[in-house]
Amino acid sequence: MSAGIEITGGADPETAAAIIAAVRRLDEEYVAALAVPPTRPAQGMWVLSTRPRPMQSLPMTRTAPTALGWSVISEDGDAET
Numbered sequence: 617m618s619a620g621i622e623i624t625g626g627a628d629p630e631t632a633a634a635i636i637a638a639v640r641r642l643d644e645e646y647v648a649a650l651a652v653p654p655t656r657p658a659q660g661m662w663v664l665s666t667r668p669r670p671m672q673s674l675p676m677t678r679t680a681p682t683a684l685g686w687s688v689i690s691e692d693g694d695a696e697t
Contacts, residue, residue: 621639624633 621636623635
């Protein structure tokens with residue numbers, strides 16, 4: 617906290633208290649900001665260009681036949697064409 621703050625200009629006690637409260641708040645926010653570690657730098661395009669591209673997963677289900685003459689049974693037992 618800032619020690620020895622001198623307020624000049626003829627401020628009344630309420631204004632002086634508000635100024636002190638604002639200065640204390642700024643000091644607290646400054647200390648809290650110093651406590652947060654810095655973020656890692658972003659990787660550049662040259663670094664990212666050497667990384668392998670993400671692989672798409674293989675389909676796990678078979679697609680329904682689309683040829684004429686085939687039908688798929690619905691859940692209620694009716695044949696759909």
